[in-house]
Amino acid sequence: MASNAASLASNSTPLATKAASFRRQHRIGRAVIYGSLFFMAAFYLMPLWVMITTSVKHLDEIYAGSFIGLPQQISFDAWRTAWSEACNGTACKGLKPYFINSLLLTIPAVIMSTGIGAINGYVITKWRFPGSNVIFGLLLFGCFLPFQAVILPMAQTLGILGLAGSLPGLVLVHTVYGIAFTTLFFRNYFVSIPDELVRAAKIDGAGFIRIFVSIMLPAALPIIVVSCIWQFTQIWNDYLFGASFTAGENAPITVALNNIVNVSMGRKEYNVDMAAAMIAALPTLFVYVVAGRYFVRGLTAGAVKG
Amino acid sequence: MSTLEIDRARKLYGELEVLKEVSISIGTGDFLVLLGPSGCGKSTLLNMIAGLEEISGGEIRIAGKVVNDLSPKDRDIAMVFQSYALYPTMTVRQNIEFGMKIRRVSQAERDKAVKTAADLLQMTHLLDRKPSQLSGGQRQRVAMGRAIVRQPKLFLFDEPLSNLDAKLRVDMRTEIKRLHARLGTTIVYVTHDQIEAMTLATRVAVMKDGVVQHLDDPQSVYDRPANVYVAKFVGSPSMNIIPARLEVEDGRPVAAIDIPGAATARLSGISLSSQAAAKYAGRSILVGIRPELFSVAGEQASQALTVNIDVVEPTGPDTLALFQAGGVEVTARVPPRAVAARTSATLAVDTGKIVLFDADNEQRID
Ligand SMILES: Nc1ncnc2c1ncn2[C@@H]1O[C@H](COP(=O)(O)OP(=O)(O)O)[C@@H](O)[C@H]1O
Ligand SMILES: [Mg+2]
Numbered sequence: 001m002a003s004n005a006a007s008l009a010s011n012s013t014p015l016a017t018k019a020a021s022f023r024r025q026h027r028i029g030r031a032v033i034y035g036s037l038f039f040m041a042a043f044y045l046m047p048l049w050v051m052i053t054t055s056v057k058h059l060d061e062i063y064a065g066s067f068i069g070l071p072q073q074i075s076f077d078a079w080r081t082a083w084s085e086a087c088n089g090t091a092c093k094g095l096k097p098y099f100i101n102s103l104l105l106t107i108p109a110v111i112m113s114t115g116i117g118a119i120n121g122y123v124i125t126k127w128r129f130p131g132s133n134v135i136f137g138l139l140l141f142g143c144f145l146p147f148q149a150v151i152l153p154m155a156q157t158l159g160i161l162g163l164a165g166s167l168p169g170l171v172l173v174h175t176v177y178g179i180a181f182t183t184l185f186f187r188n189y190f191v192s193i194p195d196e197l198v199r200a201a202k203i204d205g206a207g208f209i210r211i212f213v214s215i216m217l218p219a220a221l222p223i224i225v226v227s228c229i230w231q232f233t234q235i236w237n238d239y240l241f242g243a244s245f246t247a248g249e250n251a252p253i254t255v256a257l258n259n260i261v262n263v264s265m266g267r268k269e270y271n272v273d274m275a276a277a278m279i280a281a282l283p284t285l286f287v288y289v290v291a292g293r294y295f296v297r298g299l300t301a302g303a304v305k306g
Numbered sequence: 307m308s309t310l311e312i313d314r315a316r317k318l319y320g321e322l323e324v325l326k327e328v329s330i331s332i333g334t335g336d337f338l339v340l341l342g343p344s345g346c347g348k349s350t351l352l353n354m355i356a357g358l359e360e361i362s363g364g365e366i367r368i369a370g371k372v373v374n375d376l377s378p379k380d381r382d383i384a385m386v387f388q389s390y391a392l393y394p395t396m397t398v399r400q401n402i403e404f405g406m407k408i409r410r411v412s413q414a415e416r417d418k419a420v421k422t423a424a425d426l427l428q429m430t431h432l433l434d435r436k437p438s439q440l441s442g443g444q445r446q447r448v449a450m451g452r453a454i455v456r457q458p459k460l461f462l463f464d465e466p467l468s469n470l471d472a473k474l475r476v477d478m479r480t481e482i483k484r485l486h487a488r489l490g491t492t493i494v495y496v497t498h499d500q501i502e503a504m505t506l507a508t509r510v511a512v513m514k515d516g517v518v519q520h521l522d523d524p525q526s527v528y529d530r531p532a533n534v535y536v537a538k539f540v541g542s543p544s545m546n547i548i549p550a551r552l553e554v555e556d557g558r559p560v561a562a563i564d565i566p567g568a569a570t571a572r573l574s575g576i577s578l579s580s581q582a583a584a585k586y587a588g589r590s591i592l593v594g595i596r597p598e599l600f601s602v603a604g605e606q607a608s609q610a611l612t613v614n615i616d617v618v619e620p621t622g623p624d625t626l627a628l629f630q631a632g633g634v635e636v637t638a639r640v641p642p643r644a645v646a647a648r649t650s651a652t653l654a655v656d657t658g659k660i661v662l663f664d665a666d667n668e669q670r671i672d
Contacts, residue, residue: 199358200391204405204452205379214404218395 055079055274062270078271082279086272088259090248095279097249098256102236102283105167105252109174110231116175117182117227118220122212124183125190126198136187142180147240150177158245165247173245174235181234182227189223190216225294233284253280308369308459308492309333310355316363317350317516324350325516327364332509337486337493339503339524341539342513348496351513352462355494357381369459379408384453385462388469390445392437392452399433402452423451426485443474450485463495467502479505500540504528512536530661534668537594537661543639548632549665550593552586559583561593561662563611563632568650571611571631575657582671586662591671594661597626600638602645603654610654618647627651 054062055078057071084094123129124136154173155164163169193216201211217224242252251259257280261273288295310332317325325347332338340348353359355366357378366373373381392401399420406416424430427447437445446466453461466482467475483506486493497503503510504524512520512527512535520532531537537545551562559578563571573593603610613629613636620626620642627638627645638653645651662671 194389194391196387196389196391197393199353199356200385200387200452201393201404202358203356203378203383203385205408206404210408215393215395 051274051278055271055278057271059267059269059271063267078269079275079279081269081272082260082276086260086269086276087263087265088256089263095253095256095260095276098251098253099279101167101250101256102253105170105174106232106235106283109171109178109235110228112171112175113178113182113231114224114227116179117184118186118217118224119212120179120183121186121188121190122216124187125193126195126211126216127208136183139180139183142177143184145180147177151240151244154241155244165245165250167246167250170241170245170250170252173241174231174238177241178231178234181230185223185227185230186220189220193219222294222297225291229287229291229295232287236284309367310336310338310460310492310494311367311370312351312355312364313367314364315351315354315361315366317347317354317359318362323516325354325362328513328516328518329364330511330518330521332492332494335490335492335508337495337506337508339507339510340494340496340513341498341500341503341510343498343539346513347516348498348513349464352385352464352494352496355381355460356383356385356462382459383462384456384458384460385464386446386449386453386466388465390437390449390469392445392448394437397434397436398429398440398448398451401437401448402455405452405456419455420451423454426454426488427451442470443478446470446478450482454485454489458491461491461493463493465496465498468497468499482506500542504540510540512539514539529659530670531594532670534592534594534663537663541596543597543626543637545661546593546595546597546634546636547663548593548595548634548636550591550632552583552589552591552662554583554587559587561591561660563593565611565613565632566630567614568612573609573655573657573660575609576660576662577658578662579672582662586664586671590665592663592665592668593632594663595636595655596659597637597639599656599659600627600640600653601656602640603652605652607652607654609657610652612650612652615645615647615649615651618645627653 050068053069053071054067056074056076057078058073058075059078061072082095084096085092086094120139124132158164158169158173161169161172163172197215198211201215206214237254238252239254239258242255243258246252246255257276260276310330312328312330314327314329315325316323316327328347328351330338340351342348350359354361355368357373357376357380361374368381368383392398393404396404402420402423403416406419411419420433421430424433427450429444429447429451432440432444432448437448440448449466463482467478470478479502482495486506495502495506507524509521510524510527511518512532514535520527520536527536528540531540531545534547537547548563550564553560553562553572555574557580558574559576561573561576563573565571600611605612611631613631615627615629616635617628618625619628623642624639625642625644627640629636629638629651640653663669664671
């Protein structure tokens with residue numbers, strides 16, 4: 001008995017050390033993982049850090065060579081200048097008018113492209129007609145069409161429509177270009193909603209529009225959010241279409257930002273440039289913070305099960 | 307409440323003929339079950355009655371009125387789907403009300419209809435829940451409630467119980483039967499489960515490959531199936547189909563069945579017209595015997611088979627005894643412990659109830 005107990009005790013020692021060493025390894029592994037994650041996050045956030053600190057520094061301080069360090073004195077003058085005074089080569093009104101342009105452009109384009117995409121997805125999945133698959137295939141093709149490929153024909157079209165150089169013209173361009181993506185989103189979402197739901201609604205007496213509004217759209221909330229975020233980001237951040245299809249007063253914020261940064265009279269005002277760049281980026285950031293939860297949910301979750 | 311006439315209805319998907327001149331006619335208050343294996347066209351036919359699929363040929367009449375070109379909402383029908391098809395973002399109450407709202411029924415009437423249906427189906431406490439918060443059986447109830455408030459001429463059910471577990475399925479089956487007895491509305495009900503068909507139907511249409519094989523009341527379909535296919539599809543364990551020879555002795559038909567290792571069994575007392583007996587005399591036929599037509603008898607019994615029992619399978623209330631006859635495996639339903647495996651037994655047959663089939667086209671011979 002005694003020897004048994006002794007052997008048990010002596011046995012338990014290596015086991016205990018094993019467990020301890022396992023825990024230690026575990027902890028080291030954790031440390032490595034978190035360490036590298038932290039490093040990568042820091043690396044990724046570095047430019048943002050530089051932007052924020054630079055934008056609140058005095059210009060003299062920047063030219064004195066402190067680029068990464070904390071500001072000695074925080075001042076929001078650069079932000080005010082960027083917003084309402086900075087010059088872009090033609091006028092010195094800051095970003096404000098172009099920010100408004102971008103809002104006037106992005107909001108209707110997001111709403112229209114998402115709306116049309118929703119209807120397309122609804123028709124392609126629930127009101128199939130001969131050739132509907134072909135149409136979907138062509139729309140899919142539109143997703144892979146590079147911006148550059150559509151610029152010339154688009155310019156011609158806008159000219160014919162009399163929308164060249166105008167904001168409505170740019171709204172049209174973004175709406176049309178976005179339909180391929182939004183249709184894909186909604187089609188893939190609606191395909192997982194059972195057809196029997198539509199059949200039940202038809203028997204209840206609902207028609208095309210009623211089924212769309214009362215049954216499909218409420219069930220599609222997550223993908224509506226996804227589509228809106230996607231489209232907002234794309235359109236707000238677009239530079240090429242904006243530069244190609246608008247001029248002067250009608251330019252979106254991205255084009256104006258470029259002009260402000262490129263115009264140099266005397267010393268280059270890095271703090272104003274940084275503030276301007278951040279102003280241009282704020283709305284997309286805002287959208288992600290407000291609706292980002294839904295974004296992940298909408299991308300991962302299928303439709304509601306009947 | 308109304309009659310339903312399906313008159314040579316056809317359905318084509320391009321070249322593919324899914325339904326071939328289906329004709330079924332039922333009266334007011336009938337419970338028609340469309341029974342058949344998966345893919346035989348039951349749902350297609352139901353959807354054609356509902357107006358969800360176009361009718362490629364023939365006519366469908368509800369209450370005497372041709373509905374071929376009417377949209378679903380104008381046919382005065384209600385339907386319960388296999389997946390229940392509840393609107394996921396609406397509460398139970400909103401689900402039930404949806405159709406009435408579209409038909410512009412007043413709020414007061416809607417409330418009354420919802421209350422009546424909820425009382426009938428005992429789901430008053432569920433009215434404010436979303437479908438995702440309900441169990442399968444509860445969703446089934448809601449789907450039925452949605453159909454009931456319509457007060458239609460015709461209820462259509464497409465495999466409503468096949469998503470439920472076995473116990474619940476039996477309960478809901480009874481509930482549907484009770485509902486039918488109470489409301490008296492004509493029902494068309496699709497299923498691949500022959501027990502559901504037997505228990506619920508007043509009329510059964512057994513289908514195969516888009517053709518109605520047999521249309522009759524369930525007991526008749528069970529007792530005198532139109533062909534071998536129906537005989538095997540309805541009933542569990544299914545009817546024994548035993549190759550035999552028809553002989554005529556003293557002007558009476560006798561079925562001779564070869565038994566391995568024993569004398570050929572000769573069964574008389576079969577109900578068969580004299581013309582048929584004359585026509586098939588001396589030819590091979592198929593004898594259809596339900597397992598329960600066998601009974602354990604003494605060695606001297608007439609109308610009996612003396613066989614070697616291969617296997618016995620107790621089921622509780624009775625035991626299935628398996629043996630060889632006519633070159634096929636035959637199942638007999640006998641009392642528990644009446645026979646033992648690997649022994650010889652004499653089984654009498656209630657020959658008045660056996661059915662004969664043509665060996666070539668497998669149709670019933672009368
Ligand atoms: N839209 C369609 N296009 C082509 N064939 C179809 C279509 N819908 C159903 N079918 C075919 O019709 C047959 C009957 O289908 P269905 O009525 O759903 O069978 P069941 O309900 O009896 O299982 C099946 O072979 C099926 O493949
Ligand atoms: Mg089916």
